Amino acid sequence: MRIVVAHNRYREAQPSGENTIVDAEIGQLTAAGVEVLPFLRSSDEIPSMSKAAKALLPISPIWAPKAQQDLDRLLVEHRPDVLHLHNPYPLISPWVVRTAHRRGVPVVQTVHNYRQVCSSGLYFRDGVICQDCRGRALGVPAIVHRCYRGSRAQSALMATTLAVHRPTWKSVDRFIALTSAVADHLRDYGIPDERIVVKPNAIPDPGTPAPLGDGFLFLGRLSPEKGLDLLLEAWRRHPDGALGPLRIAGDGELRPLVEAAAAERGDVTFLGPLDRAGVRAALTASAVVLATSTWHDVLPTVIIEALASGRPVLGTALGGIPYLVGADTPREPAGTGPAAVASVPAGGATGPAIPAGIESGDAGWVVAPDPAALAAALPVARAHAAARSASARTRYERTFHPDVVTRRLLDTYKAVTPTAPPHH
CATH class of the missing domain: 3.40.50.2000 (Glycogen Phosphorylase B;)
Known part of the structure; x- marks a missing residue:
């Protein structure tokens, strides 16, 4: 089995459990005999980009043309069985779902946050839980409150991205919900039960635990x-x-x-x-x-x-x-x-x-x-x-444990590969 793993890495200066999990999952899949083709971008690349590339950054969450070209070449050359998407923002874009489907490649996405609905991805604002954008065609509250990177302009762009890509997300072949609570979030968004799989993350086994310390x-x-x-x-x-x-x-x-x-x-x-x-x-x-x-x-x-x-x-x-x-x-x-x-x-x-x-x-x-x-x-x-x-x-x-979780993940891939309908 050949899998493309797509992920926009968060900045290394900001510790990210998501980066850790993606790295671990690539290792676990490789150990299970899966051929993994990493399609990775990092937000740490942004400061060193050319002026021309930086000029395109505002539209990257919506489209990211360079990422689409690179991914398309990868799909044509390697003909993978599945594209497994993690975080698409800001350098990959949800548009990779459309790019993969255009080449007949089914898409699985692990949902690590609430960014189908919430511009910050957290359902959290000003120190309290906030779900003001649920059920809205456009997340106007996110713009008013500058929820994305503290910027009204960037929040407007992210809210627009979420509105534009609602049909994109609803075309994903399988969503991996990390818990039953995330599955509920996806159902609320309109994803049918049969396209949701509950599968938690795994981390490598550190071995026999040391005796407890204190505190x-x-x-x-x-x-x-x-x-x-x-x-x-x-x-x-x-x-x-x-x-x-x-x-x-x-x-x-x-x-x-x-x-x-x-x-x-x-x-x-x-x-x-x-x-x-x-x-x-x-x-x-x-x-x-x-x-x-x-x-x-x-x-x-x-x-x-x-x-x-x-x-x-x-x-x-x-x-x-x-x-x-x-x-x-x-x-x-x-x-x-x-x-x-x-x-x-x-x-x-x-x-x-x-x-x-x-x-x-x-x-x-x-x-x-x-x-x-x-x-x-x-x-x-x-x-x-x-x-x-x-x-x-x-x-x-x-x-x-990786052995348990990797089996679930492989079953999810197999479920979308034989029956995935052609996408145009």
Whole structure:
């Protein structure tokens, strides 16, 4: 099987779980014997572009003519079975769907965010969840509020792109929804059930987990939607040192907020941006990973990394976080699937009963995105971390391991290749 993987990489200065997942998926497919033809562009290319190329940037989200020419040559030369699209913005454009269909190549897209509808892709604005553009032919609120890159002009362009490409998206042969919540988003957009497959991401197996460390780890973009304000407010409700260390790793616009917290308290450490070895060391040193997003975070890669390392997760009950920790659905009967991992009773093997308002899953806990709720959950997570470590690793093995996920992905490709209708 020959697959083109198309992805516009996010800037390397801004840590991206999506970039990590695409790289890992290419490796997993190659290991499974698939011939992968990467069709990659990077937003880091923009500063070094020629003046002529930069002049065309405003229309790139709609059309991106150079990308279409390059892709068309690739399709004609290699005759792939499927084009698998991830992020098309800004240098690839959704137009690649039309380019592929013109050559009779079916298209699968992994939906990593909400950008079929939302110009920022986040359903998040001014510190709160926002879905003002749902159901609109043109996302006027996105233009009014400068939702794309803080620019009214660029927001108008993105809103126009989403309107122009509504028929393009609706022609995609299969959508991969990373969770059931994303599948609901696609149905709301008008995609029929038979063209939606729920398949989470995978990360490479890091091997047998190291013994638990102590304290908590936040690892991700230091941006408002990741809930750093929420986390730090909840943390300050406990005396300095009462919960063990809080390590915060990453970079972004809220870095000064984190640096101030680290200067203010002895139990907060700012690790800065980390390479892969640094991430592994930070996970090893910690007992619980935090995912405190205040938006409907689709499928935070850091949670899968935590589970693979046998670290339970304390997160907010938004987006894909409940799904990841196994707190989104009733437990299945024993032995019937991932949710059948042996669970810890409410009181755990040791320690107090888990208070109301803290929802428990096989691999961790979720709470409302509220400082008081998170503050109440922090000592519970610390007390029960050891009891959840093994089931966190088991959830990874059964649901997010590359062997499991790659089989699902190959099945998705096979489903569109024999029966894909010709496109004109």
